[in-house]
Amino acid sequence: MVIDQIKKINQVGSEIVKNEEASNMLIGKWVKCDNCKEILYKEEVHENLNVCPNCGKHFRISSRRRIAQIVDEGTFEEMNSDMPIKDPLHFEGYVKKIQALQEKTKLKEAVQTGIGEIYGEKAILAVMDGNFMMGSMGSVVGEKITYAIEEATKQRLPIIIFCVSGGARMQEGIISLMQMAKTTQAFMKLNKAGLLSVCVLTDPTTGGVTASFASLGDIILAEPKALIGFAGPRVIEQTVKQKLPEGFQSSEFLLEHGFIDKIVERKDMKKVLYQILKLHHSTENK
């Protein structure tokens, strides 16, 4: 398929260039799938919801794209879009790093929260973003997610959380750790109010996020082949002094071990979420 097109391009003129060099030359329009190594036309990947058309690998996507893929157009109203940066440890370079990332990603933090509709079904959404410090949870991320959960409880709406995170944010130390407790207890209140929570785990979901709200949804979905776990693979390998088997801590592994409900491909995600929301609709707003 695409690789054949590349080969043709490579043979233009008399010199035959190696594929890898060609891919470097064509950077900008082409990307290489890090899973199947196929050279892909960027626009095609984009149109395919950032899933490799060749092997089905789900590439990481921004919170903005995620929202566009899931929420009905024009219905998303963002909450707390601009919370002040906090630097409790006065960690050297941290504020600058955040500011640079804000500039680069045009995001304020590693999660966007708001209210929106999915085929007309209203829900509160929290969508994490891996481009912002690997989706790590510091005080702002914790606060936004907690607020979103509390808002769902107050408005008697379901909540959907798209998770992608390297875990608690180290630069805010113990304050980051405490966000696990804060988000979790808010989740418990929502639970006690009889409201629905759905967590969607995407690549990667690890550390303090796995060990808090991500593991506590009434229904837990995951994208195919996402890395999901508490400890990172490198830490485990160093501890047990052996190489982890292929697929260890993948979505498929978690499904087999009973920790998630269902693996859902990106193209079906909106439909599946709608189905879940619709079935629970009568239990909300009571």
Added chain:
Amino acid sequence: MSNQLKAWDRVLKAREAQRPKASDYIENLIDDFMELHGDRNYGDDKAFICGIGYLEGIPVTVIAQQKGKTTKENMERNFGMPNPEGYRKAIRLMKQAEKFGRPIITIIDTPGAYPGMGAEERGQGEAIARSMFEMSQLKTPIIAVVIGEGSSGGALAICIADKIYMLENAVYSILSPEGFASILYKDSSKCKEAAENMKLTSYDLKELGIIDEIIKEPKKGIENDFEKVVHQLRQKILQDIAEIEKMKPTEMLEKRYEKYRQIGNTFD
């Protein structure tokens, strides 16, 4: 004077082998202690000692993380690093405490939850999350005491409480200073520097509002005058239980919620 100790010195003190362990606290604090075993699902995690007994005549449930004093005991206890079944044993017995209206005392001393293959297969993240989830709404007083090393989610998992004490030379942090240094400074040998910056001492955490009270340690070393520490702790816990039990359960839970709700909002 001990207020002047460097953070790294406290890390070392918190980890000392001769430092009293959870079993010493149980032995000195609790009468007629009976250990209860197992999570009713998979196994019995020896990194946790859980059970029932009396605190000055009041029936209580104790949930404690246990490091070993000797290499042999440490091997048995997995160096105080729990597996998921440890947290699930804790959850089971905390719910039991709620059923019978017993206050819960949790004792925290762990280098972190065990990052092993089996732990991942059995849902380490879920077990920690579930423990915090359940504790946040348990209708019985919960008192937590950080006695040595309180590291990462593995410690926090049993630290959702109405009152949190910390021994003066204990440490409580997002992860070990070595781990912090290797992630943020790309050099684990910078752990001393990391410890200073992490705000992990009892004094730092009191200031940040993460813990409620510091239990002072005797100048001649906690292991040399342990009775004094236990006496202080006993009096304080008894007073707390009496105070918390005066509240309506809804008020107790609301206060517990607010405690964690405010963390992170109190500094700037």
